[in-house]
Amino acid sequence: MATRLNPVDVLLVGYGWTGGIIAKELASTGLKILALERGGPRDTNPDFLEPAKDDELRFALRHELMQDVSKETLTFRNNRAQTALPMRQLGSFLPGNGVGGAGVHWNGVTWRFNPWDHSARSQTVAKYGEKIIPEGMFLQDWGVTYDELEPYYDKFEKTCGISGKAGNLNGAKIAGGNVFEGPRKNEYPNPPLKQTHGGALFEKAAKELGYNPFPTPSANASRVYTNPDGVTFGECHYCGFCERFGCEVNAKASPHFTVMPIAAKNPNFELRTHANVMRVLLDSTGKKATGVVYVDARGREFEQPADLVVLSAYALGNVALMLWSGIGKPYDPVTNAGVVGRSYAYQASSGATVFFDEKTWLNSFMGAGSLGVNIDDFNAGNYDFEKMGFIGGGGIGSSTSGARPIQFRPVPPGTPRWGADWKKATVKHYLHTGNVSNQGSNMAHRANYLDLDPTYRDIYGRPLMRMTMDFLDNEQKQMRSLNQKCAEIGRAMGGAIVEPRTNPIPYSIVPYQSTHNTGGAVMGADPRVSALNKYCQVWDVPNVFVTGACVFPQNAGKNPTGPVGALAYWIADALKEKYLKKPGALVPV
Amino acid sequence: MQEDKSVDRRGFLKVVGGASAVAGAAAATQPGTAAAQTPMQHNMPAAAAGAASDRLSGWAFFNPDEAAFVKAALDTLIPADATGPGAVEAGCATYIDRQLAGAYGRGARLYLQGPFAQGAPQQGYQLPLTPAEHIRIGIADVNAYARKTKQKLFQDLAPADRAAIMTEVDTGKAELANVAAGGWFNMFLALTMEGYFGDPMYGGNKDKAVWKMIGFPGVPGMYSEVIEQYRNKPYPHTPKSIQDFA
Numbered sequence: 001m002a003t004r005l006n007p008v009d010v011l012l013v014g015y016g017w018t019g020g021i022i023a024k025e026l027a028s029t030g031l032k033i034l035a036l037e038r039g040g041p042r043d044t045n046p047d048f049l050e051p052a053k054d055d056e057l058r059f060a061l062r063h064e065l066m067q068d069v070s071k072e073t074l075t076f077r078n079n080r081a082q083t084a085l086p087m088r089q090l091g092s093f094l095p096g097n098g099v100g101g102a103g104v105h106w107n108g109v110t111w112r113f114n115p116w117d118h119s120a121r122s123q124t125v126a127k128y129g130e131k132i133i134p135e136g137m138f139l140q141d142w143g144v145t146y147d148e149l150e151p152y153y154d155k156f157e158k159t160c161g162i163s164g165k166a167g168n169l170n171g172a173k174i175a176g177g178n179v180f181e182g183p184r185k186n187e188y189p190n191p192p193l194k195q196t197h198g199g200a201l202f203e204k205a206a207k208e209l210g211y212n213p214f215p216t217p218s219a220n221a222s223r224v225y226t227n228p229d230g231v232t233f234g235e236c237h238y239c240g241f242c243e244r245f246g247c248e249v250n251a252k253a254s255p256h257f258t259v260m261p262i263a264a265k266n267p268n269f270e271l272r273t274h275a276n277v278m279r280v281l282l283d284s285t286g287k288k289a290t291g292v293v294y295v296d297a298r299g300r301e302f303e304q305p306a307d308l309v310v311l312s313a314y315a316l317g318n319v320a321l322m323l324w325s326g327i328g329k330p331y332d333p334v335t336n337a338g339v340v341g342r343s344y345a346y347q348a349s350s351g352a353t354v355f356f357d358e359k360t361w362l363n364s365f366m367g368a369g370s371l372g373v374n375i376d377d378f379n380a381g382n383y384d385f386e387k388m389g390f391i392g393g394g395g396i397g398s399s400t401s402g403a404r405p406i407q408f409r410p411v412p413p414g415t416p417r418w419g420a421d422w423k424k425a426t427v428k429h430y431l432h433t434g435n436v437s438n439q440g441s442n443m444a445h446r447a448n449y450l451d452l453d454p455t456y457r458d459i460y461g462r463p464l465m466r467m468t469m470d471f472l473d474n475e476q477k478q479m480r481s482l483n484q485k486c487a488e489i490g491r492a493m494g495g496a497i498v499e500p501r502t503n504p505i506p507y508s509i510v511p512y513q514s515t516h517n518t519g520g521a522v523m524g525a526d527p528r529v530s531a532l533n534k535y536c537q538v539w540d541v542p543n544v545f546v547t548g549a550c551v552f553p554q555n556a557g558k559n560p561t562g563p564v565g566a567l568a569y570w571i572a573d574a575l576k577e578k579y580l581k582k583p584g585a586l587v588p589v
Numbered sequence: 590m591q592e593d594k595s596v597d598r599r600g601f602l603k604v605v606g607g608a609s610a611v612a613g614a615a616a617a618t619q620p621g622t623a624a625a626q627t628p629m630q631h632n633m634p635a636a637a638a639g640a641a642s643d644r645l646s647g648w649a650f651f652n653p654d655e656a657a658f659v660k661a662a663l664d665t666l667i668p669a670d671a672t673g674p675g676a677v678e679a680g681c682a683t684y685i686d687r688q689l690a691g692a693y694g695r696g697a698r699l700y701l702q703g704p705f706a707q708g709a710p711q712q713g714y715q716l717p718l719t720p721a722e723h724i725r726i727g728i729a730d731v732n733a734y735a736r737k738t739k740q741k742l743f744q745d746l747a748p749a750d751r752a753a754i755m756t757e758v759d760t761g762k763a764e765l766a767n768v769a770a771g772g773w774f775n776m777f778l779a780l781t782m783e784g785y786f787g788d789p790m791y792g793g794n795k796d797k798a799v800w801k802m803i804g805f806p807g808v809p810g811m812y813s814e815v816i817e818q819y820r821n822k823p824y825p826h827t828p829k830s831i832q833d834f835a
């Protein structure tokens with residue numbers, strides 16, 4: 001039997017980027033706030049000190065900072081005709097675990113989604129008519145526009161000290177920035193990072209081909225920076241151990257040293273680590289959450305009552321908690337009814353590996369998680385869907401995030417995987433290979449969804465969440481078409497050998513692709529096709545709010561955390577300015 | 590590896606195996622008696638002669654036959670040549686031995702609950718085995734395959750024959766008794782590469798020879814002052830590893 005604890009006003013399930021932002025923002029309310037985090041505490045010192053933090057085996061391959069799938073995982077299949085099997089090892093994506101969540105080991109590429117992404121359906125239909133939307137594709141608006149989110153994007157960029165260059169200041173287009181971005185009120189807080197040779201080659205080639213290159217907006221600080229909350233960042237060392245690693249100098253924005261120390265100053269805030277939330281409790285009406293049940297490090301069960309519950313347990317964790325708790329109607333792909341688990345999407349990426357001759361020195365071991373150059377010419381609504389034959393597009397760029405040698409060993413096509421010739425090729429290309437990558441969007445589709453597995457369970461006895469997911473026709477066309485654009489740029493960069501590639505088709509859970517899992521509990525204006533209203537409040541259970549990329553109705557050709565962070569500020573504002581003044585549904589059903 | 594003449598070793602193991610059984614029984618009543626230990630001590634120096642560096646590191650997981658197989662396999666996958674060190678001299682056998690003896694090998698961070706099914710390749714690893722069990726069973730399988738097709742243990746074959754067998758295992762052409770050839774090979778190759786390119790702290794990449802060979806400066810990376818200066822130029826450096834700071 002669970003021990004019942006004293007109630008709190010606000011309960012946060014999971015303490016990563018979104019949990020940290022909301023805890024900090026709600027401090028001014030004077031309410032009693034409790035964050036429950038399944039993993040342990042962590043800090044820059046002593047957890048991310050050099051040289052121990054630069055341990056490729058421990059952090060990049062054995063995933064020390066990430067979810068332990070021997071305890072909690074999911075099952076996967078490509079389609080309903082297959083039997084889903086457990087993801088027995090981490091692979092395709094790497095959900096975080098512990099204080100700071102995946103925010104401590106992300107790359108820091110920090111976008112604003114384009115205005116089209118937030119209003120994908122209405123803008124597409126206005127331009128091409130309904131007929132362009134393929135059978136089975138759910139193209140949906142977010143219920144909140146880019147203009148409404150602009151101040152919140154701005155806030156998150158300042159919190160993180162983003163290094164970049166504006167391409168649209170109050171409607172004025174600026175060459176050298178992203179001219180396709182929505183109008184922004186302010187320039188980025190920091191100038192772009194230093195450029196590598198690979199980046200310079202990409203920029204030149206893209207310009208020659210008539211595209212509009214700009215530096216990747218980066219949460220790796222280009223200079224010493226103090227954010228509006230008074231938190232100081234160090235300057236990035238370009239250490240090359242960034243993606244999957246902590247940062248020694250606090251140059252990579254992470255909740256653990258930005259929002260969380262401020263949240264912790266609030267005497268009404270408490271964090272409990274090693275507290276794994278099993279489910280949210282509902283009252284007899286099923287329309288009100290009364291708290292949660294969690295299990296501590298000793299395996300003891302506690303009932304924690306709360307007036308308001310915020311799910312901030314990463315996109316996948318949030319959807320799983322809703323399914324386990326009976327919050328919202330689960331999606332049924334046969335009848336196409338229900339909303340929880342609906343619209344699961346990912347990142348349909350492709351690209352080209354660019355092998356240069358031995359006189360071209362890329363030295364890619366010098367790099368930073370989000371160091372790169374991009375073009376948005378084939379992304380969002382910036383190209384002709386009819387001509388290209390697909391919706392959504394992708395962001396194309398060349399990045400230099402490091403060249404850690406267990407994982408970065410490019411060899412040209414036709415090279416054997418082992419033996420003397422393999423070794424020779426590895427040595428020949430290590431310092432002379434670059435990339436052009438397409439971070440492809442993934443539209444939501446009736447065939448891709450999340451529900452509960454009938455067979456497999458986690459160590460707590462809960463059914464595993466089941467992922468049914470494949471790259472469908474629209475995404476396959478997008479990946480195969482845009483990798484040709486990538487190859488074209490690669491050749492213009494002077495690549496001696498240019499090898500186009502796509503993410504595996506059919507989608508595979510095995511190789512790492514991105515930790516950009518989206519959808520499953522999407523926001524919107526229509527409760528028949530969205531689990532949440534425009535404030536990310538559950539339509540059916542108004543005292544539960546949901547954060548994270550699970551709220552995206554489809555995934556853009558961009559990394560998710562810019563809008564995830566902006567939405568966390570947006571939700572916090574809605575709570576402070578609206579909900580807490582008058583608890584209840586913020587949008588009438 | 591020449592000293593690991595398999596017939597001698599197998600004969601040796603028969604003796605020791607028998608003796609151990611007796612020793613075990615004796616030890617149960619008379620722990621640590623000289624009688625119980627004599628056969629082992631008597632045979633030990635001869636068996637280990639010439640394998641000085643291995644004797645220094647010792648085997649935490651592999652038995653001597655398996656260790657001989659692993660070294661032969663590593664020598665096949667990454668031979669020593671003019672380009673750079675071989676996997677054996679780089680210490681990959683020790684690396685793999687330690688990994689399999691440790692948390693990774695014993696199944697840490699691996700979901701091992703049933704039911705089990707083979708599934709599609711895109712569903713990933715689906716064996717009811719820890720990596721240590723998988724590698725061990727596969728070694729025996731590949732050796733059985735070598736005996737069947739070439740009448741010798743893998744480690745006793747000439748380099749060209751070993752390479753031929755490894756190719757058949759790699760491509761899945763080899764029918765193995767227990768494990769799927771391709772899946773086993775992928776795991777073995779991944780471990781080999783981890784040891785070869787990883788921090789010397791873990792037992793492979795001895796003297797950072799592999800990092801020197803490819804031009805990776807190691808850790809910690811402090812490049813903010815040089816990243817622009819060395820654009821399109823070779824960067825002079827002497828690699829450092831985590832171990833160097835210990």
Ligand SMILES: Cc1cc2nc3c(=O)[nH]c(=O)nc-3n(C[C@H](O)[C@H](O)[C@H](O)COP(=O)(O)OP(=O)(O)OC[C@H]3O[C@@H](n4cnc5c(N)ncnc54)[C@H](O)[C@@H]3O)c2cc1C
Nearest residue numbers: 014016017018038097101102107108109277313548559561
């Ligand atoms: C290697 C890597 C690189 C990335 N690079 C980028 C990038 O360059 N750009 C970008 O935009 N995004 C990137 N991301 C994604 C980014 O990290 C996430 O979008 C972001 O952290 C999401 O914030 P969140 O609050 O939703 O989840 P998280 O920050 O992951 O926090 C969720 C927390 O909830 C906890 N939790 C989960 N379930 C429970 C439970 N039941 N009970 C208690 N606690 C629970 C988890 O342990 C975790 O600490 C990357 C991710 C990874 C792994």
Ligand code: SF4
Nearest residue numbers: 236237239242247252
């Ligand atoms: S590359 Fe920069 S931001 Fe990333 S971990 Fe290294 S120093 Fe920190």
